[in-house]
Amino acid sequence: MSERKVEEIIESHLVQQNGYVPRLHLNYDATYCVDKELLLQFLSSTQSEVVDTLKRRYGDMFETRLFKRIFDQIKKKGIVHVLRNGVKEGEFKLTLYYKKPASSKLNMTAVKNYQSNIFSVMRQVHYSKKTPNKSLDMVLFINGLPIVTMELKNTLTKQSVHDAIRQYQKDRDPKEPLFELGRCLVHFAVDDQEVYMTTMLNGENTVFLPFNKGYNYGKGNPPNPFGLKTDYLWRDILTKESLSLIIEKYAQLIEEKDEETNKVKRKLIFPRYHQFEVVRLLLKRARHDGAGHRYLIQHSAGSGKSNSITWLAHQLVELKDMTDEHPVFDSVIVVTDRKVLDKQLRNNIKQFAQVDGVIGAATNSAELRAYLEVGKKIIVTTIQKFPYVVDGIDGLSQYKFAIIIDEAHSSQGGNTAAKMNAILSKDETDEEELTAEDKINQFIESRKMPPNVSYFAFTATPKNKTLELFGEKQSDGTFKPFHVYSMRQAIEEGFILDVLQNYTTYNSYYKLYKKIEDDPQFDSRRAKSKMRQFVETHELAIEKKAEIMIDHFLEYVYRKRKINGKAKAMVVTRSVLSAIRYKEAFDRILKERNAGIEAIVAFEGSREIDGKQYSEEIMNGFPSEDIPKMFKLDKYRFLIVAEKFQTGFDEPLLHTMYVDKVLSDVKAVQTLSRLNRAYKPYKKDTFVLDFVNTAEDIKEAFEPYYKTTILSEETDPNRLNDLQDELDHYQVYTEEEVTEFLHLYVDGAEREVLDPKLEAMVERFKQLPIDDQVKFKKQARAFVRTYNFLSQLLPFNNKEWTSRAVTLQFLVAKLPKLTQDDLGEGVLNAVDLDSYRLEQNEKKHIQLEGDVVLDPSSANVGGAITDPKMEYLSEIVRDFNEKFGKNITENDSVRKFMLEELPRQVVAHEEYQNTKKYSDRQNAKITFRRILEKVFQDYMFDQFEMYQKFMEDEEFAEWYTNKMFEADYRFGDNIHN
Secondary structure (H helix, E strand, C coil), X not given: XXXXXXXXXXXXXXXXXXXXXXXXXXXXXXXXXXXXXXXXXHHHHHCHHHHHHHHHHHHHHHHHHHHHHHHHHHHHHCHHHHHHHCEEECCEEECCCCCCCCCCCCXXXXXXXXXXXXXXXXXXXXXXXXXXXXXXXXXXXXXXXEEEEEEECCHHHCCCHHHHHHHHHHHCCCCCHHHCCCCCCEEEEECCCCEEEECCCECECCCCEECCCCECCECCCCCCCCCCCCCHHHHHHCCHHHHHHHHHHHCEEEEEXXXXXXXXXXXXXXXXXXXXXXXXHHHHHHHHHCCCCEEEXXXXXXXXXXXXXXXXXXXXXXXXXXXXXXXXXXXXXXXECCHHHHHHHHHHHHHHCCCCCCEEECCCHHHHHHHHHCCCCEEEEECCCHHHHHCCCXXXXXXXXXXXXXXXXXXXXXXXXXXXXXXXXXXXXXXHHCCHHHHHHHHHHHCCCCCCEEEEEEECCCCHHXXXXXXXXCCCCCEECCEEECHHHXXXXXXXXXXXXXXXXXXXXEEEEECCCCXXXXXXXXXXXXXXXXXXXXXXXXXXXXXXXXXXXXXXXXXXXXXXHCCEEEEEECCHHHHHHHHHHHHHHHHHCCCCCEEEEECCCXXXXXXXXXXXXXXXXXXXXXXXXXXXXXXXXXXXXXXXXXXCCXXXXXXXXXXXXXXXXXXXXXXXXXXXXXXXCCCCCCEEEECCCCHHHHHXXXXXXXXCXXXXXXXXXXXXXXXXXXHHHCCCXXXXXXXXXXXXXXXXXXXXXXXXXXXXXXXXXXXXXXHHHHHHHHHHHHHHHHHHHHCCCCCCXXXXXXXXXXXXXXXXXXXXXXXXXXCCCCHHHCEEEEEEEEEEEEEECCCCCCCCCECCCCCCCCXXXXXXXXXXXXXXXXXXXXXXXXXXXXXXXXXXXXXXXXHHHHHHCHHHHHHHHHCCHHHHHHHHHHHHHHHHHCCCCCCHHHHHHHHHCHHHHHHHHHHHHHXXXXXXXXXXX
């Protein structure tokens, strides 16, 4: 039951089951970090002629020169490089490790060389010359060179893996040669329950990562009926085969440039357990299955997906089939829908490449063909570029492709998927010999997953369609991912943070008033929708919410030095207009507070508002493409976004999110997950302040993705039959017409032939009642979407479906836009904001269970125009205020005072009227300001906060005076009225 017994168990297994050589600690040389005897034994038995020559050349200095040369090269280049590439000594190259051959059948010399490697294990290693009494529990060697160190603990003697970690942090000097970066592959802290690892010792700042299997989609390891919970480490990971694989294919000493300091840092990569496992399992299955299959990998944020994709890509191009004679794939195409990740992946893949010239980044079809012709094995592209990459490429069916898709649900859908499938499987045949029937069959087949392509789809949040398309069908009819590294496990292991731990919601209350004397009628449903949008994007509402955000950030984030004083926030807005108004409000308030920090705004394109042009570059003062880089600077603490950066933006310094937008389903998970990136050891929590969504809404969105996502059943093909029956009923087309259209289309008919067929259908559509037009159009769209999805899954051909899908795809584009008179139009000209107030609702930790199962996409397409409910404006305003205006008091009606009562009294003043009438504009403005201050004093107790702001904030006072003066001077008697 002792710690020593755990050592014995590990050593015994490695020696007896795995062919390791047991060594005594006396064999270790602490000066050169080497087992001299085994290294010389390996070199003498495998490269005796070189060794004999060097002995003759150097005489008594041979061993000193040899060991020093190897020691220095490992210090400079790292153990991975030295094992892979050897060491040059004079004109000779010394091989220090022989790689494992891909096949034991084809190269017996390579097999023999690999078998000559000496794997050894040494216990209680006295690693230091400075402190010779200190020892490590265990070190593993290859050919006398140390590659793995271990500190072992035993929970039965009241010591755990965390004591082993503390031992590395506090009692193992990182300046000792054995512990320098790159000298060993990895350092393991181990007990009978858990395993942790690090590749770089840094004293008390050393970061250890879990190296556990996970249990019940969470942290830790499952019970082991045959031994210790952690015996997978020595039974599976530390075997000769696995360690060889890690050295040759996974471990890497890379260089990373810090964008802030411009310094280059070295970093040693060693795979986490789930990364090593998923790549091995995928390679095993792909080798067995061959091309033409699909695999869904559900890996949470924080899983190290970029490295997993990189390792998989490199090994898929080398993968041989079960005969060990033929490659399974000719080329690997990595497709991502995120430009930032596209660049990251390309850099990753290049750093891991051991052979130059195997990687290309394709942006068009010519580049793809050129890469294939010159033998480039890995091609990286974005989903936006992919249609251009494959467009115009013919005759690719002779190639076998592995396509790795990042974020599968957004990268693999509809026409893009069909186009990808069609082109990658297209054969170079003489189409002149094909009949129309042949062409139609070929067209239908081209939409299915082609037999020469395998898909490896990675996503953290698989939708129902993604699960059905790429998931594995179970015996009970459900669909599950091939491999899972769950959100729960990532949170519990500390790779990401729980973004739902501090979730605060706000309620907003507001009242409108009718500002016209007339009482016109409007459609109440549309009018209220417009009114709520108007309120939440109103300058007063934006100003109040901005003040709450800034106050919160300054008090609870900035001054409390979250993330070591580097914390940043994202403001998620509902529209570009909101983002622009927030940016203006933030600039004004931050300047008022003299906060010393600034905000950046992000939205697509440009907008013109009240005659003024707005764009990212105009508002930020630097180009759009520089936003991610500039946001890293210390002075920028807020990123105000409208759609942009809500997905795929990886910034570990994001600590807080302010949400002013409806979020649901996958979008909610992806948006809030911008906060979850770890920044060890400083980032300990996150915070969300939500003005729109309830805690229940967010819980519902996250539940399916907390553990593993399961689809309850497959999509029923009868959905298409039902939709077909409903569409045929409208008699917009005939069976003969859609069949003829399909024949013409696949035969390459010109527009002059196809358009008249569609126009005839359009005319019949126009004769339908308006409700039927709405239903037909929605059902037609649903039919095309469902066909595009199911055509990739169904094993049989159905020409009735295909003829309708092709016809409807083009017909829908020609159908007239259905517009219903907007009977809510003009309501915003008749109302204005009377009062607005925000109230904190609740602050809570949203707890997830993760037991929700997704259902297939609904077949319900709806489709009817809602009859307007006409009401008088006064009734609409009353109902609106009753719903949203509870808890509003007279003190909340600041707007009415500031924008009506106060300026009306100033404008009515005789002195101002005379100055405006008989003097120039400048004098009129000076008089307006003077009278404004005088009138304001009469209300200083009733409106103290606004009076104080006006008197103490010159920028606000100037802005308010200008606005009120311009309203009167330019528009005459508007304020009077």
